[in-house]
Amino acid sequence: MAFIRVGPEDFDPAAEVVALQAEAGDAGAIATFLGIVRRGQDKPIEAMTLEHYPGMTERAIARMVAEAESRWPLSGCRVIHRTGRIPVGGRIVLVLTASRHRQAALEATSFLIDWLKVGAPFWKKEHPEAGEGRWVEARPADDAAAGRWH
Amino acid sequence: MAFIRVGPEDFDPAAEVVALQAEAGDAGAIATFLGIVRRGQDKPIEAMTLEHYPGMTERAIARMVAEAESRWPLSGCRVIHRTGRIPVGGRIVLVLTASRHRQAALEATSFLIDWLKVGAPFWKKEHPEAGEGRWVEARPADDAAAGRWH
Amino acid sequence: MKLQVLYFAWLRERIGLAEERVEPPQEVASVADLVGWLRSRGAGYAEALADPGRVRCAINQEFATLGAALAHGDEVAFFPPITGG
Amino acid sequence: MKLQVLYFAWLRERIGLAEERVEPPQEVASVADLVGWLRSRGAGYAEALADPGRVRCAINQEFATLGAALAHGDEVAFFPPITGG
Numbered sequence: 001m002a003f004i005r006v007g008p009e010d011f012d013p014a015a016e017v018v019a020l021q022a023e024a025g026d027a028g029a030i031a032t033f034l035g036i037v038r039r040g041q042d043k044p045i046e047a048m049t050l051e052h053y054p055g056m057t058e059r060a061i062a063r064m065v066a067e068a069e070s071r072w073p074l075s076g077c078r079v080i081h082r083t084g085r086i087p088v089g090g091r092i093v094l095v096l097t098a099s100r101h102r103q104a105a106l107e108a109t110s111f112l113i114d115w116l117k118v119g120a121p122f123w124k125k126e127h128p129e130a131g132e133g134r135w136v137e138a139r140p141a142d143d144a145a146a147g148r149w150h
Numbered sequence: 151m152a153f154i155r156v157g158p159e160d161f162d163p164a165a166e167v168v169a170l171q172a173e174a175g176d177a178g179a180i181a182t183f184l185g186i187v188r189r190g191q192d193k194p195i196e197a198m199t200l201e202h203y204p205g206m207t208e209r210a211i212a213r214m215v216a217e218a219e220s221r222w223p224l225s226g227c228r229v230i231h232r233t234g235r236i237p238v239g240g241r242i243v244l245v246l247t248a249s250r251h252r253q254a255a256l257e258a259t260s261f262l263i264d265w266l267k268v269g270a271p272f273w274k275k276e277h278p279e280a281g282e283g284r285w286v287e288a289r290p291a292d293d294a295a296a297g298r299w300h
Numbered sequence: 301m302k303l304q305v306l307y308f309a310w311l312r313e314r315i316g317l318a319e320e321r322v323e324p325p326q327e328v329a330s331v332a333d334l335v336g337w338l339r340s341r342g343a344g345y346a347e348a349l350a351d352p353g354r355v356r357c358a359i360n361q362e363f364a365t366l367g368a369a370l371a372h373g374d375e376v377a378f379f380p381p382i383t384g385g
Numbered sequence: 386m387k388l389q390v391l392y393f394a395w396l397r398e399r400i401g402l403a404e405e406r407v408e409p410p411q412e413v414a415s416v417a418d419l420v421g422w423l424r425s426r427g428a429g430y431a432e433a434l435a436d437p438g439r440v441r442c443a444i445n446q447e448f449a450t451l452g453a454a455l456a457h458g459d460e461v462a463f464f465p466p467i468t469g470g
Contacts, residue, residue, distance in 0.1 A: 014164025017184065021239070028188040031181070033256060034167065035470060038178035050469065051394055053462060056446035081469065089171070093470055102263055102385075103295060106183060110256045113470055121443070121462075122469025123394035135395045138466030145253060185385060200384065201309055203377060206361035231384065243385055252470075263385055271358070271377075272384025273309035285310045288381030 002065040002077040006057050008084035016078055016096055024076030024098035031105035033113045035093040037086050045126045047087045049133070053121035057081070060120040068097070068111050072104040079112060081122065111149050117142040152215040152227040156207050158234035166228055166246055174226030174248035181255035183263045185243040187236050195276045197237045199283070203271035207231070210270040218247070218261050222254040229262060231272065261299050267292040301326070301372045303334070307348070308379035311355065314348035331357050332366040334376065349378070356381055386413070386457045390423070392433070393464035396440065399433035416442050417451040419461065434463070441466055 003019070005011075013034055020030060037048045061079050068074065076098035086092060095112045099105040116122075124136040153169070155161075163184055170180060187198045215227050226248035236242060245262045249255040266272075274286040306319045324337045335355070339346045349355060357364050358377045370376065391404045409422045420440070424431045434440060442449045443462045455461065 012164070013167055014162070017163055021186070026189045026191075028186055030184040030186065031259070032184070033252065034180040034182070035252065036171070036178055036180065038250065039176045041176075051397075052469070053391070053393055053443070053446070053464065056443060056462070059446055100188065102183065102185065103260075106256065106260045106263070109181070110253075113252055113256070117470035118467055120469050121393070121464060121467055123465060124468045125394070135465065136468040138468050142470075201312075202384070203306070203308055203358070203361070203379065206358060206377070209361055267385035268382055270384050271308070271379060271382055273380060274383045275309070285380065286383045288383050292385075 002062070002069070002079065004058060004061050004065065004078075005080045006052060006054075006061070006083060008082060010082065010091060011080045011094055013091070013094055016080065016094060020076045020078050020096045020098050026100070027075045027098035027105075028100050029102040029105040030096060030098045031102070031109040032097075033093075033095045033109050034091060035113070037088050037090050037092060039088045040126075044129050045088060046129050047085050047090075047127045048092070049085045049125040049127065050081075050083045050092065051123045051125065052081075052083050056121050061116070064112055064115045064119060067115075068108045071111070072097075072099060072108040073101065074099050074104065074108055077108070077112075079116070081116065081120070083122075085127075114142075114145045114149060118146040152212070152219070152229065154208060154211050154215065154228075155230045156202060156204075156211070156233060158232060160232065160241060161230045161244055163241070163244055166230065166244060170226045170228050170246045170248050176250070177225045177248035177255075178250050179252035179255040180246060180248045181252070181259040182247075183243075183245045183259050184241060185263070187238050187240050187242060189238045190276075194279050195238060196279050197235050197240075197277045198242070199235045199275040199277065200231075200233045200242065201273045201275065202231075202233050206271050211266070214262055214265045214269060217265075218258045221261070222247075222249060222258040223251065224249050224254065224258055227258070227262075229266070231266065231270070233272075235277075264292075264295040264299065268296045301328070301370065303370065303373075304375045305334075305338070306375065306377040308377065310380060311348045311378050315344045329369060330366070331359070331364060331368050331370065331376070334370060335366070335378075354380060386411070386455065388419070388455060388458075389460045390419075391460065391462040393462065395465060396433045396463050400429045414454060415451070416444070416449055416453050416455065416461065419455060420451070420463075439465060 097108040247258040
């Protein structure tokens with residue numbers, strides 16, 4: 001039922017909401033999370049590159065979505081994650097869930113983005129306005145956030 | 151900082167995301183909740199009418215938004231709630247929050263929609279496909295959901 | 301004491317009015333007093349305000365309880381429990 | 386035993402390869418053995434795989450631990466902790 005897409009193409013959040021609504025039938029609640037490349041303050045960047053492990057990424061996301069569907073009564077779910085170079089302000093990731101119940105949609109969206117951060121093989125490289133690109137270090141806080149859902 | 155609109159006009163979720171991104175500056179996370187008129191199963195409806203208390207509604211929402219802003223580091227927030235008759239599948243309410251932190255955006259969105267359900271003076275009347283319109287009864291579950299945030 | 305009284309949703313429908321200006325007798329000092337006085341004004345009022353458990357109130361656009369005191373010029377609204385969002 | 390080995394992010398950069406087909410000696414039976422053998426293949430490998438605490442592994446696109454056993458034909462991937470989303 002879920003739609004999962006991983007790749008370099010940008011996406012249109014509005015079109016995704018329309019598509020989700022069409023798939024979801026009589027859903028009363030749609031929750032979304034949109035992740036965007038931040039410029040940052042201390043060492044401002046101009047872009048970010050997202051590398052991933054093709055094949056494993058899609059499997060990992062499909063498993064997360066199946067887990068979300070088993071926990072909450074979702075009537076639709078879409079996960080889109082971009083790869084490649086994305087400029088500051090550009091879209092990285094979009095999670096949409098539809099449900100009859102607003103809390104199901106909101107919680108499933110939280111769950112999916114928390115797990116995407118730690119469970120799908122993506123790696124971010126930041127490109128500062130000046131100097132070499134640098135790989136982002138994993139944050140223990142992300143493990144903790146995903147751990148909330150055990 | 152927050153944008154609040156209450157009235158009969160429909161809204162375009164995509165345009166609202168763009169506006170929020172422009173206001174929010176360097177936000178990395180945008181969470182949204184979109185509420186839609188459900189047809190329902192037992193006694194299907196064809197539309198819903200939302201009545202409100204002009205003036206008090208906007209004040210109540212502004213106070214909720216201020217509360218959300220004091221609890222989470224938001225860089226932007228928009229709340230749009232429609233009034234009047236809305237057909238099945240039509241948009242009722244949109245909450246958008248932007249933050250540097252994804253959990254702040256997701257939690258603030260949850261908080262705002264939970265409180266809107268019990269704290270802003272709106273009343274829903276359902277119009278069944280056959281028969282008279284009927285006012286929706288308040289659900290104790292909504293009070294409980296809002297109570298989570300005390 | 302003059303009051304502006306507003307009714308919403310099914311209270312509005314049963315009373316048949318969205319808004320009215322009233323001047324209740326001097327012994328009406330609280331919301332509860334006002335409810336009692338309004339009930340005496342007709343069948344629609346009596347029916348709409350029959351069950352205080354189903355009626356909510358705001359004074360000057362702030363939620364208020366049945367015990368709240370009224371003052372000249374107040375805007376008093378009666379409505380069912382909220383069902384928005 | 387033939388293995389397809391993949392490297393991602395800074396491991397890929399330090400080793401200078403995204404993917405390679407290897408045939409390690411017979412005593413290489415686990416991921417940990419493979420890491421030890423790869424380290425011996427050059428400075429880039431030694432540097433990339435120096436700190437097992439910073440390296441994660443998958444066998445046939447499933448997360449695996451250092452102790453996991455390897456089999457002929459496996460696809461083994463090494464990468465840093467995940468930073469997506």
